[in-house]
Each structure stands twice: as structure tokens, then as C-alpha cells.
Amino acid sequence: MSLPLLTAVTPRYEAQLATRLDSSRAVHVVRRCADLAELLGSAAAGIGRVAVVSADLRGLDRAAIQQLKDHDVLVLGVHRPGDEGGERMLRRWGVQVVLSADAEQPQLEGALTELVSSPQHDDGQGGSAPGTSSGGPGSAFRDRPAHPAPDRADPADGTGQGQRDEAADETDRHEGEGPSSLDALETGRGTVVVVWGPVGSPGRTTLAVNVAAELAEPDQPVILADLDTYGASVAQVLAVLDEAPGVAAASRAADQGSLDRATLSRLAIQVVPGLRVLTGMPRPDRWPELRDHAVQDVLSACADLVPVTVVDVGFCLESDEELSFDTTAPRRNGAALAALEVADHVLVVGAADPVGLQRLVRGLDQLAGVTAAATTVVVNRVRAEAIGKNPARLVREALVRFAGVEDVILVAEDQAGVDAAVLAGRTLREARPSSPARVGVREAASRVTGRELAAPRRRVLARRAAAV
Known part of the structure; x- marks a missing residue:
């Protein structure tokens, strides 16, 4: 069954990625969102079951990813080619399936298949599979290591520290x-x-x-x-x-x-x-x-x-x-x-x-x-x-x-x-x-x-x- 898909990707890769996604048998694009606010609103309205987000989308953070999951939306993350930092960031935010924005069609199909067949997917029945975390409050604490060890310490974030x-x-x-x-x-x-x-x-x-x-x-x-x-x-x-x-x-x-x-x-x-x-x-x-x-x-x-x-x-x-x-x-x-x-x-x-x-x-x-x-x-x-x-x-x-x-x-x-x-x-x-x-x-x-x-x-x- 083809699932409705939302995209919120930075303009550089949005058009070509949307074209490849629309060619997939696993999903069909129902809305190409201009920003994070539109994506979250569409998810809350139940328009899509899958969301594709890019690591450099303005305002995207772990809370936004969690909000998508709370609306039973599966999240596929994409990042700029060669951007290892963006890939790590998406995974730290809880995005399980991540690939490069210029991935070829076979890679994209494989990522979508992995996403749809993941334990988070409930086949449209509205809820997580038994014995799995739905991504609700507390799941980050219980079900995964808190923060993967980074390659280096992150710089100060400019908060007067x-x-x-x-x-x-x-x-x-x-x-x-x-x-x-x-x-x-x-x-x-x-x-x-x-x-x-x-x-x-x-x-x-x-x-x-x-x-x-x-x-x-x-x-x-x-x-x-x-x-x-x-x-x-x-x-x-x-x-x-x-x-x-x-x-x-x-x-x-x-x-x-x-x-x-x-x-x-x-x-x-x-x-x-x-x-x-x-x-x-x-x-x-x-x-x-x-x-x-x-x-x-x-x-x-x-x-x-x-x-x-x-x-x-x-x-x-x-x-x-x-x-x-x-x-x-x-x-x-x-x-x-x-x-x-x-x-x-x-x-x-x-x-x-x-x-x-x-x-x-x-x-x-x-x-x-x-x-x-x-x-x-x-x-x-x-x-x-x-x-x-x-x-x-x-x-x-x-x-x-x-x-x-x-x-x-x-x-x-x-x-x-x-x-x-x-x-x-x-x-x-x-x-x-x-x-x-x-x-x-x-x-x-x-x-x-x-x-x-x-x-x-x-x-x-x-x-x-x-x-x-």
C-alpha cells in the first residue's frame, strides 16, 4: 500500500528528491511543505503518514522530530552529500533511517522499505506495534542510549556560559x-x-x-x-x-x-x-x-x-x-x-x-x-x-x-x-x-x-x- 508522504527539504535538493519520491511504489507525495511549521501542521491534521526532512531545515530539532512521531508519522532524514555531521545530528534526534539527499532511486527505495517495515510502522491502525516505543514521553530515556559519544566536544553555544x-x-x-x-x-x-x-x-x-x-x-x-x-x-x-x-x-x-x-x-x-x-x-x-x-x-x-x-x-x-x-x-x-x-x-x-x-x-x-x-x-x-x-x-x-x-x-x-x-x-x-x-x-x-x-x-x- 502506498503511504501519503510530506516533504520539508531545503530548496537545493527539494525538487529532484520530490520527483524520485513520487516515483516510488511505497509512497506518494501529498504535500511539499515550505517550512517546518507547515510540516508540523500537516502532520497534526493527519495529511501524511511519512515525512522526509533535511538536516539543515530551519528550526528542525529533536522536539520537532518527536512531535512528528507523536502524530504517528514515520520520519526519513536526508542530509547534504558528504555531510557526516548532519547525519549524526539526525540520528541523535531519533531519526532511524537517514540517507544522502542525492541518493539514487534504488537507495531511496531501500530506505523507504526499511522505514515502512520498521517496528514504528503500525500499518495504518493508529498506534505502535506491541512491545515497541511509540516515541512518547520517556521513550528516549528508557529505550536508547542517551547521547552517542561524539568525535569531539561541541563548542559552547553562546549562552553566556x-x-x-x-x-x-x-x-x-x-x-x-x-x-x-x-x-x-x-x-x-x-x-x-x-x-x-x-x-x-x-x-x-x-x-x-x-x-x-x-x-x-x-x-x-x-x-x-x-x-x-x-x-x-x-x-x-x-x-x-x-x-x-x-x-x-x-x-x-x-x-x-x-x-x-x-x-x-x-x-x-x-x-x-x-x-x-x-x-x-x-x-x-x-x-x-x-x-x-x-x-x-x-x-x-x-x-x-x-x-x-x-x-x-x-x-x-x-x-x-x-x-x-x-x-x-x-x-x-x-x-x-x-x-x-x-x-x-x-x-x-x-x-x-x-x-x-x-x-x-x-x-x-x-x-x-x-x-x-x-x-x-x-x-x-x-x-x-x-x-x-x-x-x-x-x-x-x-x-x-x-x-x-x-x-x-x-x-x-x-x-x-x-x-x-x-x-x-x-x-x-x-x-x-x-x-x-x-x-x-x-x-x-x-x-x-x-x-x-x-x-x-x-x-x-x-x-x-x-x-x-
Whole structure:
């Protein structure tokens, strides 16, 4: 059966390629799109089942390829003759069948046959073959290596990264050569830990920062990623003065297919030995830069680079944006939902007061609908002043009664210690190693990794380089 085909190819090769495609028995050209917007609109309208795109098509990126796949459109990529970089780029974007734009008819027929007979093709029944990925959210993380190793490191993408790179380099020089070098680190698929909590200020960022700090060692590095699209604050808590958002640059690199180990190592600045940070958005209105699929690619790259990635996400889990548009639209909560979908473990944090506990109980019900990951409930700022005598017992009884949660980690109130650490731009491990809050934080850190942590040291860790 001949399938309807859409083309979106740069003008130099468009006419001759369309002629050869129209001669094929596998497909017939139904629309020659002038740009990416027309191609995506035609795919959304169901006009075509196959799309031919060129690597140099303006605006084409991984998100656009994923959008085509979401509309059950098979994608054939073409590139300029001899353009190996364009071929690699298309494959990084998830295009499985790629050939040169000047390919002869037999080669083109073979590529079309391979594409149509691939597991993605469902013979017009509207859905992927059983047991295969449909290319939906999370498929990039689960079904393929995150980013093929490139021949060389990609250059900086011009996002104001230079000062931060120099700071990170200064930190690395300060620490010297050793096991903290990510270039020499060999890890399997790392663990992704998402820290989430309901609306309010239950201490999501405080927990995420300090759990990451407890897990970070020079030979066991951790990446802390700030994906809060409402109020990113990890950079401020850790006194990272450069406001260029690392997650935005990493997401752009993922969309462009250039997020490799070297690029990610450069964007994730090192604040203390073993702890690297992908800073969040300095302004909430920049949330559209964090597309779902790019976020999952970034987390996949982090999991390939370090043993543990800790992610701080926003409180809101609604996905109603889709109801307001008749086309695919960016989702403000997409970053949090994408992170929760690929998480290996979720730390759910709530505040130990009547309002906070009520929000926590309701939030647990909502969370169950968006992630299947193992969850650990952490109740923060446990104090008698908020809920009465013997607060630990009261918190446990409330969660058992109203949420059916028997296993809960309690973090004692230590406002003075947390304030002192934030004022100094440091973690509790550095600034207040004897803080009572560290007991619960270390228990949470041990729980998500399944390994016992070394006994806490009394001395403060080596100070970070002044340039950071």
C-alpha cells in the first residue's frame, strides 16, 4: 500500500528528491511543505503518514522530530552529500533511517522499505506495534542510549556560559587531578532522584540540595538539577552568582543533538568536590525553554555521566495546558512531569504543621497518577510548637490514618542551622555538620541509593573556589 508522504527539504535538493519520491511504489507525495511549521501542521491534521526532512531545515530539532512521531508519522532524514555531521545530528534526534539527499532511486527505495517495515510502522491502525516505543514521553530515556559519544566536544553555544566555565575550571584546578574528574569516570545507568512536594514551602529545595550534598563524594559525583519552573532557587541557596541557567543550555544542546559528556560537564558547574549543579531559570517566564523531551534527554545524559542525579521540581502537576490548545503546546509543568516519569525514586516532602500535612496527604494522591517510581515520604521541620507534644508520634499517626503511609522519614527543625548555611551559600554538611536536621536528611539520602553513608565528618569540607 502506498503511504501519503510530506516533504520539508531545503530548496537545493527539494525538487529532484520530490520527483524520485513520487516515483516510488511505497509512497506518494501529498504535500511539499515550505517550512517546518507547515510540516508540523500537516502532520497534526493527519495529511501524511511519512515525512522526509533535511538536516539543515530551519528550526528542525529533536522536539520537532518527536512531535512528528507523536502524530504517528514515520520520519526519513536526508542530509547534504558528504555531510557526516548532519547525519549524526539526525540520528541523535531519533531519526532511524537517514540517507544522502542525492541518493539514487534504488537507495531511496531501500530506505523507504526499511522505514515502512520498521517496528514504528503500525500499518495504518493508529498506534505502535506491541512491545515497541511509540516515541512518547520517556521513550528516549528508557529505550536508547542517551547521547552517542561524539568525535569531539561541541563548542559552547553562546549562552553566556564562559564565566561559569572559567569558575568550574578554577574549581577543578584547585582540587587537582584525581578521581573527581568526570572524564575518567565510568558508570552504568545512574539513579535519578526527584524531590517533589505540594504547594507551599515544605522545603523541597533545602532537601534536594542537602540530599545531593550528603551523597556527593569526589569518586561518586552527583549532579543537582533545578527544574522548578515557578521559583528556581538552587543557585541562590548555593551562592552560584552566574545566573546563566544551566538547564536551559543543556536543554538546547539536547534539542540540537549536541549534549555529550564534555558539554554536560561544562554546564554542570562544580560547587564542592563531587557536587555539580545545573542551575535553574533565573526568571519564571522563561519556562517555555524547558521542553519535556529535552528535559528527559538531559536527565538521561546525567544518568549516563554520574551515579546519582538529584532533581528539584516545582509543586504543580497539572497538565491542563493541553485542553486550551488545538495543537501541541508547551507545558509549564512539563519539566516536572517529565522528570517524575523517568524518576527511579521520588522523595515527597511535606511540612510538619496542620496545613502542610493536609497538603501532603492530598499531594500523595495526585502524585500516584503521574509516576510509578518508588516514593519515600519526608516530613520536614518537625517541631512541637506546630503540632503539639511528641510531634514525631503525631506526624506518623496522621499519615497512617489519612494517607496509609507507615514509613516516613522525619527531619528535625533547625531553622538557625539552615539559615546559617543559606547565608553562607553552603550546605548543612559544610556549614553545620552537627545540625540535627542532618539525621533525617542522611536517612533520606541513604534510602534513595540503598547504601549506607559514611559517618559524618566534623570538619568542614574544602572551600569552593572564590570564582564560583
